[in-house]
Structure formats: structure tokens, C-alpha cells
Amino acid sequence: MAKTVLRLVWHGLAVIGLLSLLGGAYLGFSVLRSSELSVRQLALKASKKYGLWPEIVERAMAPRPRFDPGHLEGTPTNIHPRVLFAGPQAAQELKLRYQSDANYRKRVDAVAAATTPMAKVVRWVCSADASAGAEALRHLEKTVLESPREQGDDADALEYALAYDFVADHPAWTPESRARVNLQCRKYLQDVLSILDGDSVSLWHSRTQLAATAWVVAAAMDPMGYEDERLRARAQRHFLESVEAFRWSGGWPEGYTYWINNRAFPFVAACLAQMHAVHEPSWYKTVQEVLVQVGLWMIHGTEPIGRFVLFGDSGPRNDLKDETQRVIDLVYLGTRVPVFRDYSRYLSGLHGEEGYYSAYRWGIPLFRGQTDADHGLQETIKDLSVFEGRLPKSAVFGKEDGMGQIFMRSHWDSEATFISFMAGHSFTHHGHYQAGHFTITKKVPLAITSGTYGGYTSPHRLNYYIRTVAANSLLVLRPEERVKPNRFFETNVADGGQRIVMPTGSAVTSLEDWRKNLGKGRHYEGGVITAYDDTDDRFVYVAADLTGAYNNTSYDDNGGGGKVAKMRRSVVYLRDRDVLVIFDTVESVRPGYVKKWLLHGWSKPQTAQETLLRGTPENGISQSADAYALMPHQGAALEIHRLLPADGVFRKVGGVDYRYYVETDGDEKVLDGMNMVEGENLKPWFDPGLWRLELQPGSPRKDDRFLVVLKPRLSEAPKATVHPILVEAGPMQGVFVDGTCVLFNESKVSGGLASYSVPRSSSPVFHLVTNLPPNRPINLRVNDQATVAQTNASGVLTYSTSAGIPSSIRLECN
Numbered sequence: 001m002a003k004t005v006l007r008l009v010w011h012g013l014a015v016i017g018l019l020s021l022l023g024g025a026y027l028g029f030s031v032l033r034s035s036e037l038s039v040r041q042l043a044l045k046a047s048k049k050y051g052l053w054p055e056i057v058e059r060a061m062a063p064r065p066r067f068d069p070g071h072l073e074g075t076p077t078n079i080h081p082r083v084l085f086a087g088p089q090a091a092q093e094l095k096l097r098y099q100s101d102a103n104y105r106k107r108v109d110a111v112a113a114a115t116t117p118m119a120k121v122v123r124w125v126c127s128a129d130a131s132a133g134a135e136a137l138r139h140l141e142k143t144v145l146e147s148p149r150e151q152g153d154d155a156d157a158l159e160y161a162l163a164y165d166f167v168a169d170h171p172a173w174t175p176e177s178r179a180r181v182n183l184q185c186r187k188y189l190q191d192v193l194s195i196l197d198g199d200s201v202s203l204w205h206s207r208t209q210l211a212a213t214a215w216v217v218a219a220a221m222d223p224m225g226y227e228d229e230r231l232r233a234r235a236q237r238h239f240l241e242s243v244e245a246f247r248w249s250g251g252w253p254e255g256y257t258y259w260i261n262n263r264a265f266p267f268v269a270a271c272l273a274q275m276h277a278v279h280e281p282s283w284y285k286t287v288q289e290v291l292v293q294v295g296l297w298m299i300h301g302t303e304p305i306g307r308f309v310l311f312g313d314s315g316p317r318n319d320l321k322d323e324t325q326r327v328i329d330l331v332y333l334g335t336r337v338p339v340f341r342d343y344s345r346y347l348s349g350l351h352g353e354e355g356y357y358s359a360y361r362w363g364i365p366l367f368r369g370q371t372d373a374d375h376g377l378q379e380t381i382k383d384l385s386v387f388e389g390r391l392p393k394s395a396v397f398g399k400e401d402g403m404g405q406i407f408m409r410s411h412w413d414s415e416a417t418f419i420s421f422m423a424g425h426s427f428t429h430h431g432h433y434q435a436g437h438f439t440i441t442k443k444v445p446l447a448i449t450s451g452t453y454g455g456y457t458s459p460h461r462l463n464y465y466i467r468t469v470a471a472n473s474l475l476v477l478r479p480e481e482r483v484k485p486n487r488f489f490e491t492n493v494a495d496g497g498q499r500i501v502m503p504t505g506s507a508v509t510s511l512e513d514w515r516k517n518l519g520k521g522r523h524y525e526g527g528v529i530t531a532y533d534d535t536d537d538r539f540v541y542v543a544a545d546l547t548g549a550y551n552n553t554s555y556d557d558n559g560g561g562g563k564v565a566k567m568r569r570s571v572v573y574l575r576d577r578d579v580l581v582i583f584d585t586v587e588s589v590r591p592g593y594v595k596k597w598l599l600h601g602w603s604k605p606q607t608a609q610e611t612l613l614r615g616t617p618e619n620g621i622s623q624s625a626d627a628y629a630l631m632p633h634q635g636a637a638l639e640i641h642r643l644l645p646a647d648g649v650f651r652k653v654g655g656v657d658y659r660y661y662v663e664t665d666g667d668e669k670v671l672d673g674m675n676m677v678e679g680e681n682l683k684p685w686f687d688p689g690l691w692r693l694e695l696q697p698g699s700p701r702k703d704d705r706f707l708v709v710l711k712p713r714l715s716e717a718p719k720a721t722v723h724p725i726l727v728e729a730g731p732m733q734g735v736f737v738d739g740t741c742v743l744f745n746e747s748k749v750s751g752g753l754a755s756y757s758v759p760r761s762s763s764p765v766f767h768l769v770t771n772l773p774p775n776r777p778i779n780l781r782v783n784d785q786a787t788v789a790q791t792n793a794s795g796v797l798t799y800s801t802s803a804g805i806p807s808s809i810r811l812e813c814n
Contacts, residue, residue, distance in 0.1 A: 063197040066510075067237035070230055074280025080168035081125075083161065083220050084269065084333065084366070086276045088169065094126045094369040103376065108365045118159060118362040121166045126365055133170040140164055141177050145184050148192040152206030154213045157188055158266055161213075161220040166366075168222070178222065185221040189214060189231040196238045202506040203514065204253050204428040208242040209263045212270035215239035219270075219277035239270050240283065245511050247290050250398020251297045251405055254430035255312025260323045268294065268330045275334060288335060293397070295331040295340045298324065300395040300407040301420070302343075303441045304384060306350050307685075309407070309420045310439070310449045313430040313466075316685045320347060325355035329367040341373060342386045349380035383414040393575065394534045398424055401518070404435075404529040408540045408573050417442045417578055417712050421571060423527030423544035425518065429506040433498040434471035435527030435549040436569045440580065442712040446631065446638040447472050448687040450600040451660065451680075457488040457504060458679020464660045468497025468598075474706075475596040476550065476588050478563040479667040493674075494666030496596065498549040499523070499557055519548075523555055531771070533794035540573040541770055541796055553589065563593050565702075570770060572742050578713075579722060579737055583744040584706040594668060596651075597695035597706045599640065601631040605652050605693045606718060614671045619655030621671055626650060629693060632716035640693060643726040643735055644707035647698030654691030705746075709737055729756035729811075732769070739763055745771040754811045761803055769797040773813060781810040788814075 047057040079087050097104050105127075112123035112132065117139040124133030140163060148154050164181055192214045201207040218235035221228065246252070246267070252259035271287045271294075301308050308318045317323055325347040332340040347355040356364060368374040394408035404424030410417040418441040422434065440447035449472075451465030464470050475496035484492055485500050501524060508514045517524045531543035546567040548554075556562040566587040573580050586595050607624040614621040629640040629650055642648050653661050660680070663673040682688060697704050709724040724737040731747030732754045741758050758765055772778070774795040777788050782801050791797045801807040 062194060063199070065193070065234060066197045067234050068230070069233045069237060072229075072233050072236055072278050073240065073283060074278035076232075077277050077279065080220075081165045082277045083165045083216055083273045084276075084330065090370065091125050091166075093371075094365070095128050097369065097371065098126045104365070104369070104374070111362050111365055114362075116359075116362065117163055121163050122362050122365055124170065125166050126369065130171070133167050134172045136163055136167045137170055137172055137177065140167070140181050143184065145188045148188065148195060148210060148213075150195055150201050150206060150210075152201070152209035152213070152262065154192075154210070154266075157192075158213050158216055158269065161185070161217040162269070165220040168220075179224065182221055182224050182228070185217050186228060186231065188217055189221075189235055192217075193231065193234055193238070199507055199509045202428060203242070203245050203508040203510060204249065205258075205430070205506060205508075206262075207238075207509070208245065209266050211235070211238040211242045212263075212266035215270045216266065216273050219273035236274070236278075239274070241510060242267065243271070243274075243287060243290055245514075247286075247293065248398070248402055248511060249424075249427055250293070250396075250402040251301070253312065253403050253424070253427040255310075255314050256301065256308040257315035257317045258313065258430055260308075260317050260327065261315070264294075264323065264327045265330070268327050268334070272330060272334045291331050291334045292337060295328060295335065295337065295343070296391075296395060297397050298328060298331075299339065299343050299384075299387070299391065300397075301405075302384065303418045304409070304414050304416045305441060305444070309418075309441075310687060311405075311420070311422060311434075311437075312432055313453045314449075314686065315453060316683065318685055321351050321354050322357035322360075325351075326360055326363050326367060329363070329373065332373055333367060333370075336372070339387060339390060341375065342381070344368075345375050345379055345381050346384060346386065348375065348377070349382045383412075384416075385411075385413040388412040392534065393537070394540045394573075396529065396532045399529045399532060401425060401528065403427070404527055404544065406529070406532065406540075406542055408534075408575075410575055410578055415443060415714065419573055419580060421542055421544075423529055423546060423569070425526040425528075426501045426524045427506075427508070427514065429502045429504055432466045432471070433500050433526075433549065434468055434473055435498060436473040436544060436546045436567075437468075437471035438571065438580075438582075439472065440638060440710065440712055443636050443714060444634045445687050446601060446633060446636060446712055447710070448600050448602070448689050450687065450689040450692065452682060452686040452688050454681025455679030459491075460660065460676050460679035460681075462489055462503060463491075463493040463495070463664075463674075464662060464676035466500070466503055467495050467662075469495040469662055470600070470660075472599050473497075474546070474567065474569070474584060474586060475594075475598065476563050476567075476586065477594040477596070477663065477666045477668060478551070479665060481551070481563065481666045482558050491664070493662055493664045493676075495662045495664070496594070496666055498526070498546075499551055519555075523557070525549070525555075531794045531796075533792065533796050535792065535794075536798060538574065538576045538766065539768060540571075540575065541768070541794065542571045543771060544569050544571075561589055563589050565589055570744050572768065572770065574737075574740055574742070577722075577738045577740055578711070579740075580710040580712075581735055581737070581742050582706070582708045582710065583733070585746055586704050586706070588702055588704075591700040591702045594700070595696060595704050595706075597708065599631075599693040599695075600689045601638065601692070602633045602687075602690055603631055604654060604691045605629040605631050605640070605650065607650060607652075610652065613651075615655065615658060619657050621658065621661070622652045624650045624652070625698075628720055630718055630720075631691070631693070635716060636712065636714050637716050639709075639711035639713065639720055639722065641709040641711070641720070641722070641724050642695055642707075643709065643724060644705045644733065645695075645697040648695050648706075649698055651694035651696065652691060653694060654689075656690070659688065659690050705733060707733060707735060707744075709735055725759070727756050727758070729754040732756070736765075739765055741765055741767045743767070743769045745769065755809065757806060757808045758801065760806050763803045765801045765803075765807065767797075767799050767801065767809070769811065771795055772797055777814045779810075779812040779814060782807055 120136040214235040218232040477496035481494040525548040552562040607626040734743035
């Protein structure tokens with residue numbers, strides 16, 4: 001009997017132990033999944049949090065060096081300054097200007113009147129004031145640098161390195177004082193490399209910031225032995241990997257605020273350090289090209305309203321104050337490309353002295369001290385028209401497996417139409433799941449990025465702001481689709497959008513690590529730009545395959561057969577007509593999966609008739625079978641013309657209690673969704689919007705095509721200003737609008753045949769046919785005239801037909 005009891009107790013304890021082990025494993029897995037932590041990261045965090053011998057655990061789990069080349073890539077430069085300046089000649093130019101230019105002298109004296117160490121550095125560099133240089137030197141001797149943190153905010157270490165580089169040639173240095181500064185640099189590098197060698201920081205997040213700061217410190221220090229040389233070389237390799245990452249992504253995928261507040265200045269400073277502190281021609285060329293890419297991305301992404309376009313987890317500094325100007329001034333220093341100096345002039349006209357945050361104004365006489373880099377108040381400009389004829393009116397960043405971000409505009413002045421488009425992969429936890437999203441601005445935001453960045457794990461961010469439902473993209477509702485990527489998603493919200501991959505944490509340790517998870521592993525794949533054409537000033541053409549962003553037939557994180565078989569979006573901006581044409585082909589796995597075409601704005605869309613479905617007309621959900629809607633806003637408006645689906649209906653969703661409405665169960669047979677307001681952050685720098693327009697087919701089917709014409713204008717008058725006509729051409733569909741015919745080819749056979757007609761026009765009709773085989777001859781017959789035309793490298797064919805008579809056109813691909 002006693003043995004039986006003992007056996008039962010033993011088995012009971014074993015079961016309890018097993019359950020505890022499984023519970024602990026599940027909890028650990030949940031934590032790892034929610035923030036993409038590695039086992040090492042989790043162990044380190046747990047030891048620190050609970051006081052379980054953190055120093056011993058950290059030493060025991062210290063990572064091996066990821067890079068250990070033993071020498072720098074290139075020949076090191078032994079003279080100072082060598083971070084922001086290429087040797088003492090540049091500093092000498094500032095001293096000469098201080099003596100000869102009263103306005104510059106006044107600016108230097110105003111900055112140098114402060115008591116900060118960098119103010120003393122400025123006085124030494126610009127005026128050769130030895131006492132000021134000695135004060136800066138003494139500050140460096142006394143300073144003890146704090147250990148770097150994984151968040152990457154090491155502004156003190158960055159300024160310490162810059163200060164040393166600028167005063168390194170001061171006569172008051174002694175071997176002992178220089179050794180003390182070197183010790184600080186060495187200790188900092190040891191600590192920051194320990195972080196970078198591990199897997200606790202992510203590439204398109206704080207890893208780049210830490211690597212850039214590490215390299216600036218390494219480039220500034222004067223090595224005292226092999227160990228210092230080794231540390232410098234390791235820091236350089238980490239930074240060069242970040243250079244490759246930026247070049248690959250095309251821009252900064254976290255959003256502009258994270259870029260400009262945290263990453264931009266260290267990264268650009270480190271680029272200059274690579275150019276000046278070592279002699280290596282191939283990397284010099286690469287880094288300078290990346291600096292040009294940085295500067296052009298910042299200019300092209302600037303809306304005519306004086307704001308960088310909102311995307312990702314956005315914040316206040318999209319307004320271009322405080323941070324942007326010092327970064328673009330450094331970009332000019334490293335490239336000497338005149339448009340970057342003129343962008344700085346624009347920022348001065350926009351914000352005056354607030355272009356630089358007050359604590360950073362020490363940089364003005366240094367970064368703009370050389371005459372060609374400087375500009376006075378009389379040279380400031382108020383809009384972007386200075387770039388007309390000097391920069392293209394559209395640009396793509398990260399086209400090949402990158403961010404897939406495109407900016408286009410009608411022209412460069414303040415009343416220009418500005419359009420942004422994104423269709424890229426996932427890179428970071430501050431990115432959003434909104435491939436195919438576009439925005440439109442004309443004096444005011446008209447088609448917007450909805451939502452706000454407030455509570456990081458709030459329902460508003462996790463269930464709305466980061467999702468496709470907050471974007472001008474496409475939804476495919478699958479009833480009860482499971483969308484719970486980690487423990488922070490307490491309630492399942494099946495919004496119908498794209499897969500959510502890393503919403504609350506990322507651990508991308510390298511570009512190679514990211515590539516390994518494209519199409520497998522963590523599945524970072526999203527949208528892909530398949531065509532981009534801006535060779536003709538009359539139009540911009542963009543095509544994107546969005547299939548990979550959704551649960552599809554190739555990969556479904558629900559473990560089923562996906563909800564989307566095909567999702568493609570084509571965009572044509574007719575620049576001379578100021579009309580945007582959007583054509584989408586969507587094939588769902590089941591006909592019952594409801595498809596929605598989304599457009600967010602501020603005001604309720606106006607239609608001739610509507611039927612109330614829920615709530616009230618000004619605070620609820622309505623429906624209209626009309627083919628035309630208007631969204632006015634502050635003296636401007638956006639015309640919306642539906643051509644396809646032919647049986648489509650508009651849903652109007654909005655008002656204070658519906659502005660963030662989500663159909664949580666993926667089934668809209670009953671409109672029982674939620675307004676995801678908890679955690680919103682209504683600040684003036686967001687465009688949260690109040691209404692969205694949903695276009696959806698009138699009946700269920702697997703294959704649907706959406707064809708919508710958008711016309712932005714500077715008038716709120718209700719009457720339409722353009723009258724598009726649907727054009728059916730066999731395997732092609734398109735629109736005739738305002739004297740232009742745009743066709744989208746969807747034929748799977750390259751030798752497809754198309755015939756169509758256009759009505760009489762008072763002027764020659766411009767024809768634009770997209771998605772054809774590239775660089776191929778096309779048999780073209782217009783009425784009775786036959787000819788052979790040629791598609792371009794983007795698969796686009798253009799031609800014109802005569803005015804005054806209707807035209808019948810026949811196309812055949814050879």
C-alpha cells in the first residue's frame with residue numbers, strides 16, 4: 001500500500017514537473033516571439049531583472065567577435081581633424097574666414113559665448129583661441145563616458161569623439177592626458193562591440209546607430225597598440241555593414257522620425273569619417289554614393305507642405321525642425337552636391353534658426369563654415385521650386401527587394417500635387433504592414449496615412465495603426481483569420497490585411513540574416529516593385545506585386561491554403577493631366593472572401609445617395625452605389641471615380657466613434673466591429689483622419705479588378721472636373737480620361753491581341769499601354785494605318801492618334 005502511494009506521489013510530482021517545464025518553455029517561447037529575442041538575450045535580461053549574478057551571466061554568454069580582421073579596410077589617416085573634415089586645411093579655411101568675414105565672426109562668437117564643451121571647440125577651431133581649446137581639452141580629460149545602451153542613444157560618446165578630433169592638435173596635450181582620452185575611447189569601443197557582436201540589437205534600428213557611433217569614436221581616437229587597432233577595425237566592419245543595409249533598403253524603413261531623431265546624424269557623421277579617416281577608394285565611392293542617396297531620399301520625400309511624408313511609426317520631427325538641417329549640411333560636406341545646400345536654404349526659410357535644435361547650434365559655424373556650404377538669411381527660400389529642372393519629379397528608393405518607396409509630384413512648387421507609394425518588404429518592428437499604400441497631398445493632405453503613434457502595445461497601434469486597414473491599400477477578409485503574432489495581441493482582430501511579422505521587436509543581426517528570412521524562416525517578404533517608368537515627363541508608371549505581403553497560396557501563417565492567390569497594383573500618374581489612375585487585380589482563394597479597396601481622408605465622402613447601415617449619417621457606416629464620390633478638405637478636394645468593379649459599392653466609414661473601425665472577426669455579414677481608439681495620440685503632426693472610403697464588389701467572386709481614377713484639385717466644388725470612360729480591350733482594361741487613354745494588360749500570353757476605340761477628341765489622344773513584354777515590337781493599326789511600335793524596358797508602349805475623328809486601334813505583340 002505504502003509503495004503504491006509513493007509511486008502515485010512520484011508520478012504526480014513527475015507530471016507537475018513536466019507541466020512546469022512545458023509551461024516555462026511556452027512562456028519563454030512567447031517572450032522570445034513577442035520581441036524577437038534570442039535565448040541569449042532572454043537570459044541576460046532575466047539575470048539583470050532578477051539580480052541573478054548578471055555580471056557572471058554576461059561574461060559567460062559574451063559573444064564571439066563577428067568581425068576580427070586585425071586591420072582597417074584602407075590606409076589610416078594620421079592627421080586631425082579626420083571625422084567631419086578631411087584634414088587641417090578645412091579648419092584653416094574657417095580661421096581665415098573668421099578674420100575676414102564679420103558676419104561669420106559674429107555667428108561664431110554667438111555660439112562660442114555658451115559654456116558648453118562644444119562651444120569651446122568651436123571657438124578653438126574657428127578663431128584659434130588657445131584658452132578655449134585648453135578648456136575643451138580639460139573637459140575631455142575629466143569626462144567618463146557612460147557605457148553604451150542597446151537603445152543606441154549615445155550622443156555623449158559621439159560629441160566626445162568629435163570634440164577630440166577637433167582639438168587633437170592643441171599644443172596643451174601631454175602624453176598622460178592623451179592616454180586618458182584614449183582609455184575612454186577604448187573602454188567605450190569594448191563595451192559597444194560587445195553589444196554589436198551579440199544579437200540583441202536590430203540592423204534597421206539601434207544596431208546602425210551604435211555601429212555608426214562606434215566608428216566615429218574609433219576613427220577619432222589615436223591608437224596606442226595592436227588592441228586599439230583591432231578595436232578600430234572591428235568597429236569599421238560593423239559600420240560598413242550598416243552602409244550596405246541602407247543601400248539595400250533605399251531609405252530608412254522605421255519611418256522618418258526614427259531616422260532623423262536617432263539614426264541620421266551618427267550615420268552621416270560616420271560616412272564622413274570613413275571618407276576622411278582612411279584611404280580606400282572603393283569604399284570612399286560607395287559611402288559617397290550612399291550619402292547622395294540619403295540626401296535625395298530626404299528631399300524627394302518632402303511634401304510641398306513642408307513635411308516628410310508620414311510612414312512607419314511617425315512622430316513630431318516629420319516637420320523637418322531641429323534635426324534635418326544639420327544632417328543635410330553634413331551630407332553637403334561629404335558630397336558637394338549643390339541641391340543639398342539649397343535644401344538647407346529651404347529649411348532655413350521654413351524654420352529659421354529652429355532648423356537646428358538649440359543644443360546643436362554649435363554645428364552651424366563648423367558644418368557651414370566653408371564659404372561654398374554657407375548661406376545667410378537673405379538666401380533662404382520658401383518652397384521647393386528651386387529644384388525645378390534640377391531634380392527629377394519622381395524617384396524610387398529600394399526598388400530591388402528594398403523599401404520600394406516612390407515619390408512623385410506634378411512639379412516642385414508649393415501648390416504641386418505630391419504622391420507617395422510604397423510596396424516593399426518588412427525590415428523592422430517600427431515598420432507597418434501596408435504594401436501598396438499611397439498618399440496624395442495638394443496644399444493639404446487628401447489621401448492620408450491614418451492613425452497615430454501612441455501606446456506602443458496599445459490596441460490602437462497593434463490593431464489599427466500598423467495594419468493595412470489604416471492604409472490606402474487592399475483588404476481581403478477571411479472569417480476568423482488568426483492574427484496573434486505574440487502575447488501583446490490579447491484579442492484576435494482579423495482585419496483582412498497583410499501578415500504581421502515583427503510588430504513589437506526585431507532581431508535582424510545582419511543583411512545576410514535578413515535575406516535568409518525572405519521567403520522562408522520569419523518570412524519578411526512583402527510587396528515588390530515590378531516596374532517603374534518615368535522616362536516621359538507626361539506620366540509615371542509603377543507596378544507592384546503585393547501577393548507576398550498577404551497570407552497566400554505559397555505561405556500562410558495560419559497553416560491553411562492562404563486567402564490570396566494574386567494581388568497586383570498598377571499606378572499611372574498622368575502628370576500633365578494631374579490625374580492618378582489605380583488598377584488592381586485581386587484573386588482570392590475563395591469567392592466569399594470580401595475584398596475592399598481603401599481610401600482614407602479627413603471629411604466624409606460625398607455621394608448623390610447613400611443608405612445608412614450602422615450609427616448615424618455623420619458618425620457611422622453608410623453605403624452608396626454611386627460611381628463618383630468627392631472628399632473635400634480645407635479648400636481642396638479629391639475626386640474619386642469608380643470604373644471597376646462595375647457592380648461595386650462605396651462604403652463610408654467614419655465619424656468620431658468609427659474613425660478607427662475594424663471588422664474584428666473578418667466577417668462583415670454583421671457589422672459588429674470595434675473602434676480601436678484605446679492608445680491613440682491626437683497630436684498635430686499626425687493625419688489620423690476621420691473617414692475612409694471602402695470600394696468593394698457587389699457580389700462574391702474569386703477574381704476582381706478595381707479601376708479607380710483620382711483627381712486632386714484646389715476647389716471643394718461638388719461637380720466633377722474629369723469624366724473618365726471605361727475602355728475594354730480584350731485582355732486589357734483601362735480608361736479614357738481628359739484626352740488620354742491608359743490601358744493595363746493582364747494577358748498571360750505575351751502575344752495577346754487587343755482592339756479598342758476612343759471617341760472623337762479636340763486634340764491628339766495620348767495612348768499609354770502598360771505591362772507588355774519589355775523591348776518588344778508591337779503591330780499597331782490605327783483605323784486603316786498600320787505600323788510597328790516598340791515597348792520600352794519597362795514594358796510600356798506609347799503613341800498618339802489624331803484629333804477630330806474617332807479612332808479604332810488594334811494591337812498585337814509579335
